[in-house]
Amino acid sequence: MPGEALEIAARSLAISGTATLLSSTWSIVLAYMLARSPRASRLLVPFLEALVGIPTVLVGLLLYLLLSSQGPLGMFRLLYTPKAIVVGQAILITPLITSVAYRVLTHSWSMYGELALALGAAERQAARLVFSESLPGLAAAVVMGFSRAFGELGVALMVGGNIRGYTRVITTAIALEVSRGEFGLALSLGAMLVAILVLVSLTLRFLGRLRER
Amino acid sequence: MRAAIELRGVWHTYPGSRRWALEGVDLEIREGRILAVVGPNGSGKTTMLKLAGTLYRPTRGTVRLWGSDFWASDGSQRLRLRRLVVYVHEKPVLVRGTALHNVAYGLLLRGYPPEEALERARSVMERMGVAGLASRERGQLSAGEAQLVSILRAVAAEPRVLLLDEPTAHLDLEKRRRLASLLRELRDRGMGVVVATHDYLLARRVADEAVVLEEGRIRVRGPPGRVLEV
Numbered sequence: 001m002p003g004e005a006l007e008i009a010a011r012s013l014a015i016s017g018t019a020t021l022l023s024s025t026w027s028i029v030l031a032y033m034l035a036r037s038p039r040a041s042r043l044l045v046p047f048l049e050a051l052v053g054i055p056t057v058l059v060g061l062l063l064y065l066l067l068s069s070q071g072p073l074g075m076f077r078l079l080y081t082p083k084a085i086v087v088g089q090a091i092l093i094t095p096l097i098t099s100v101a102y103r104v105l106t107h108s109w110s111m112y113g114e115l116a117l118a119l120g121a122a123e124r125q126a127a128r129l130v131f132s133e134s135l136p137g138l139a140a141a142v143v144m145g146f147s148r149a150f151g152e153l154g155v156a157l158m159v160g161g162n163i164r165g166y167t168r169v170i171t172t173a174i175a176l177e178v179s180r181g182e183f184g185l186a187l188s189l190g191a192m193l194v195a196i197l198v199l200v201s202l203t204l205r206f207l208g209r210l211r212e213r
Numbered sequence: 214m215r216a217a218i219e220l221r222g223v224w225h226t227y228p229g230s231r232r233w234a235l236e237g238v239d240l241e242i243r244e245g246r247i248l249a250v251v252g253p254n255g256s257g258k259t260t261m262l263k264l265a266g267t268l269y270r271p272t273r274g275t276v277r278l279w280g281s282d283f284w285a286s287d288g289s290q291r292l293r294l295r296r297l298v299v300y301v302h303e304k305p306v307l308v309r310g311t312a313l314h315n316v317a318y319g320l321l322l323r324g325y326p327p328e329e330a331l332e333r334a335r336s337v338m339e340r341m342g343v344a345g346l347a348s349r350e351r352g353q354l355s356a357g358e359a360q361l362v363s364i365l366r367a368v369a370a371e372p373r374v375l376l377l378d379e380p381t382a383h384l385d386l387e388k389r390r391r392l393a394s395l396l397r398e399l400r401d402r403g404m405g406v407v408v409a410t411h412d413y414l415l416a417r418r419v420a421d422e423a424v425v426l427e428e429g430r431i432r433v434r435g436p437p438g439r440v441l442e443v
């Protein structure tokens with residue numbers, strides 16, 4: 001089992017890591033656009049904030065309906081693949097990353113964007129300064145997104161299917177062990193999950209410190 | 214002489230606010246002159262300077278820079294005009310890096326080679342007697358030191374009009390005196406300077422003209438000796 005546990009952990013990391021990278025790219029771009037257009041943000045941001053806690057099974061269910069063989073995207077044959085989990089988790093964490101990044105970028109724009117313009121920057125130079133000064137906050141948004149993706153069960157179960165050696169991730173493994181009454185095993189998987197989350201967060205923090213120098 | 218910056222019938226309100234921060238302001242800012250803007254808290258000094266510095270778009274009215282309607286201009290024209298005017302925030306904001314890097318920052322944005330930008334920044338800091346701060350990181354500066362760095366950053370960029378918002382709030386008496394002499398020197402070299410301030414002593418020391426704002430309107434304008442009665 002230790003060998004299998006490591007393999008499951010590696011798969012979880014790969015799937016949720018990919019989902020987080022994917023989601024971060026569009027979420028941060030969207031957040032920047034919202035931070036630059038007060039009118040659109042007044043409508044969209046409350047909506048996004050409300051969706052931060054959307055139940056994972058609901059996202060899983062909607063994606064299942066889209067991907068199942070009779071669904072509109074059925075022809076891609078993505079159901080019960082790691083790719084399906086990646087897509088589902090990326091969607092799941094989009095409201096979280098976008099709304100946190102939006103706060104960070106709005107604050108940063110009001111200080112550094114305005115400063116850059118006051119000093120004669122082009123819009124692009126101002127954006128570069130804003131992003132560079134926002135990196136710690138954006139990193140925090142990404143870590144939160146990763147944490148939610150890594151720890152979610154609903155999407156992985158519904159569109160991944162918990163197939164051994166293929167789509168089984170830490171959380172679906174925990175659910176399985178619990179259903180089998182293997183509480184000790186479930187708990188140690190849980191401990192591993194938390195340890196990985198903490199490690200990822202600390203690593204990013206460390207990288208941030210290096211940059212400050 | 215044509216005004217460098219001209220506000221005509223400018224009204225401004227902040228998003229989400231129901232009050233006018235400025236109500237029908239007309240103002241001319243000229244090169245080679247120092248204009249003092251005084252008035253109580255909340256009277257609209259910062260708002261007016263940021264409008265003149267093109268950081269805000271007026272809700273109504275026009276802002277002309279050297280004759281061009283700024284907000285009707287295209288992107289490249291706006292950038293060209295914006296580079297002639299620098300606004301200094303009342304609360305200093307410094308970018309990551311040393312004080313010297315900060316003072317050079319406006320020149321770096323204008324595409325100066327780093328060595329030349331740093332060289333010029335150093336000489337501006339020397340002129341103000343603060344060359345000793347050059348290698349300090351932004352987190353290691355006192356409030357007054359940070360304010361000086363943010364003023365010198367604007368001066369180093371050599372704008373044609375310099376807009377200073379409450380520049381002496383954190384400065385000691387000696388630095389205030391030096392700032393006054395620096396501003397007069399810049400004016401004599403042809404720069405236009407606007408100082409929004411509660412520091413009447415500074416205003417009377419340097420200004421050629423003064424305006425008093427109250428509740429978003431210009432109430433009085435004229436020679437500082439008459440306008441700035443204590």
Ligand SMILES: Nc1ncnc2c1ncn2[C@@H]1O[C@H](COP(=O)(O)OP(=O)(O)OP(=O)(O)O)[C@@H](O)[C@H]1O
Nearest residue numbers: 227228230234252253254255256257258259260261
């Ligand atoms: N970001 C903002 N949002 C809403 N209202 C604002 C904002 N900034 C300023 N105001 C309002 O606009 C008016 C003018 O403010 P402004 O900052 O221009 O005053 P000021 O003369 O610079 O004051 P001070 O001497 O305190 O610096 C005030 O009534 C203020 O409440």
Ligand SMILES: [Mg+2]
Nearest residue numbers: 258259303378
């Ligand atoms: Mg003010």
